[in-house]
Amino acid sequence: MAAPKDRRGGGDTSGLAARRAALALISAVLEEGRLLSDALADPRGMVAALDGQGRARAQRLALTTLRNIGRADRMLGPHLRKRPPPAIHNILRLALAEVHAEGAAPHGAVDAAVSLAREGGGAAALAGLVNAVLRKTTAAPPEVWQKLPVPDLPKWLRRPLIAAYGKPAVEAIEAAHLAGAPLDLTVPGDGPVPEGERLPNGTLRLAAGTQVTALPGYAEGTWWVQDAAAAFPAMVLAPQPGERVADLCAAPGGKTMQLAAAGAQVTAVDVSEARLARLRENLSRTGLEAEILAADVLDWVPAAPFDAVLLDAPCSATGTIRRHPDLPFVKRPEDVGSLTRLQAQLIDRAIAMLRPGGRLVYCTCSLLPEEGEDQVTAALARHRGLRAVDADVPGLAPEWRSGPGWRLRPDYWAGQGGMDGFYIALLVRDGG
Numbered sequence: 001m002a003a004p005k006d007r008r009g010g011g012d013t014s015g016l017a018a019r020r021a022a023l024a025l026i027s028a029v030l031e032e033g034r035l036l037s038d039a040l041a042d043p044r045g046m047v048a049a050l051d052g053q054g055r056a057r058a059q060r061l062a063l064t065t066l067r068n069i070g071r072a073d074r075m076l077g078p079h080l081r082k083r084p085p086p087a088i089h090n091i092l093r094l095a096l097a098e099v100h101a102e103g104a105a106p107h108g109a110v111d112a113a114v115s116l117a118r119e120g121g122g123a124a125a126l127a128g129l130v131n132a133v134l135r136k137t138t139a140a141p142p143e144v145w146q147k148l149p150v151p152d153l154p155k156w157l158r159r160p161l162i163a164a165y166g167k168p169a170v171e172a173i174e175a176a177h178l179a180g181a182p183l184d185l186t187v188p189g190d191g192p193v194p195e196g197e198r199l200p201n202g203t204l205r206l207a208a209g210t211q212v213t214a215l216p217g218y219a220e221g222t223w224w225v226q227d228a229a230a231a232f233p234a235m236v237l238a239p240q241p242g243e244r245v246a247d248l249c250a251a252p253g254g255k256t257m258q259l260a261a262a263g264a265q266v267t268a269v270d271v272s273e274a275r276l277a278r279l280r281e282n283l284s285r286t287g288l289e290a291e292i293l294a295a296d297v298l299d300w301v302p303a304a305p306f307d308a309v310l311l312d313a314p315c316s317a318t319g320t321i322r323r324h325p326d327l328p329f330v331k332r333p334e335d336v337g338s339l340t341r342l343q344a345q346l347i348d349r350a351i352a353m354l355r356p357g358g359r360l361v362y363c364t365c366s367l368l369p370e371e372g373e374d375q376v377t378a379a380l381a382r383h384r385g386l387r388a389v390d391a392d393v394p395g396l397a398p399e400w401r402s403g404p405g406w407r408l409r410p411d412y413w414a415g416q417g418g419m420d421g422f423y424i425a426l427l428v429r430d431g432g
C-alpha cells in the first residue's frame with residue numbers, strides 16, 4: 001500500500017490523516033478491546049504523529065463514532081447483505097457519524113471514506129460498496145437519524161441498572177450517554193475565569209469541545225477540569241483549614257486540589273507513578289500543595305491517624321460513559337467482582353486510618369449499586385463503630401439519597417447537560 005501523503009497531519013487539508021487515525025482508535029477499542037485513553041497515549045499510534053489540531057479531530061471523530069455505533073448500524077443494516085470486514089464497517093460507521101451526528105457535509109465524508117477504503121489493499125474492491133451505501137445513507141434527512149433508537153448499554157450492565165433504577169431511568173441514562181458531556185471546571189477562589197454557566201454546586205460549565213489550554217485562567221491555575229458530579233465528594237467531606245486529610249487513590253488529583261484549596265494538610269496516595277506525575281503537574285499549575293506518596297493503600301500505614309479520609313476507589317467507571325463511550329465495548333462483567341473485593345479491602349484500610357470521631361468519604365464513579373450502596377451498607381455491617389451521616393452541600397439534592405449515601409446519575413440536571421454517575425457516602429467513626 002502506498003504511504004499516504006498526509007500521514008503526519010500537518011497540511012491535512014482533506015482531513016484524511018485525522019480520519020485514518022480515528023479509524024485506528026476505533027479499531028483499537030472494538031477489535032483489540034483497548035481503552036481509548038490507552039490508544040490515544042500510545043506513542044507508536046497514528047494519533048501521535050498528528051499535530052494538535054489533527055489529534056483533537058481524530059479523538060472527536062472516534063468519540064462520536066463510538067457513541068453512535070448503534071444508530072449507524074441500524075441505518076446501514078438494510079443496505080448490507082452481509083457484515084463487511086471490520087475495517088470497512090468502521091469506515092462506514094465513521095462517515096455516518098460524521099455526517100449525521102456532527103453535521104459534516106456528505107460529499108466530503110463520502111469521498112474520504114472511499115479513499116480510505118481504497119487504501120485497504122485487499123479490501124479495495126469494497127470501495128465501490130462504501131461509495132454506494134454512503135451515497136444513500138448520508139442523503140437521509142436529519143429526522144431519520146434523530147428518530148433512530150438511542151443505543152442500549154450492553155446487557156450485563158443494562159440488566160442490573162434496570163433492577164436498581166427502573167427502565168425509564170436507564171433509558172434516560174442512555175440518552176445522556178449519547179448526548180456526551182460538557183466541559184466542567186472547578187473554581188475554588190478568585191482569578192480569571194472563562195464565561196460559562198454556574199451550576200448549583202458552584203461548578204462552571206462550558207460547551208463541549210472547548211480548547212482547555214486557551215481559556216482565561218488556565219495559565220494562572222485558577223481552575224481545573226472536573227465533572228460537576230466528581231466535585232461533590234470533597235464538598236461532602238468538608239475539609240477544614242489545618243485538618244490532616246488523606247486522599248486515597250488520589251491521582252490525577254481533582255479531589256486533592258479541592259482539599260488543598262480548602263486549606264487542609266493533604267497526603268495524596270496512589271499506586272500509579274504515571275498517574276501521580278499528572279497529579280504533580282496539576283498541583284504545580286494551580287500552585288496548591290500536598291504531600292505525595294506512591295504506595296499501595298492496602299500496604300501503607302500512616303505515622304498518625306487522620307482527621308478525615310477521602311477514598312475514591314478504583315471501579316468499573318460506568319458513571320463516566322458519556323465522556324468515555326469506549327467503556328461499554330471494553331469493560332467485562334467479570335472485571336466487577338475483583339473490583340468490589342478490592343473496594344471492600346480499601347474501605348477497611350481507610351477506616352483504620354481515622355482518628356476517633358474522624359470522617360470518611362467513600363465514592364466511586366460507578367453506576368452499579370454493588371460498587372456503591374451495597375459496598376457502604378456492607379462496610380457499616382462490618383464496622384460497628386461507624387455511622388453514615390448527612391451533609392449539607394449546595395446542589396446535593398435530598399432526593400438523591402440512596403442507601404447510606406447519595407446516588408448521582410447522568411440523567412440528573414438533564415436540562416443543564418447532565419453529570420457523571422457517582423456514589424458518595426459520608427461515614428463517621430465513633431468517639432472523639
Ligand SMILES: C[S@@+](CC[C@H](N)C(=O)[O-])C[C@H]1O[C@@H](n2cnc3c(N)ncnc32)[C@H](O)[C@@H]1O
Nearest residue numbers: 249250251252253254255270271272296297312
Ligand atoms: C478513580 S481513580 C482516582 C481519581 C482521583 N481521586 C481524582 O479525583 O482525580 C482511582 C485511582 O486509584 C488508584 N489505585 C488503584 N488501586 C490502588 C491501590 N491499591 N492503592 C493506591 N491507589 C490505587 C489508581 O491508580 C487510580 O489513580
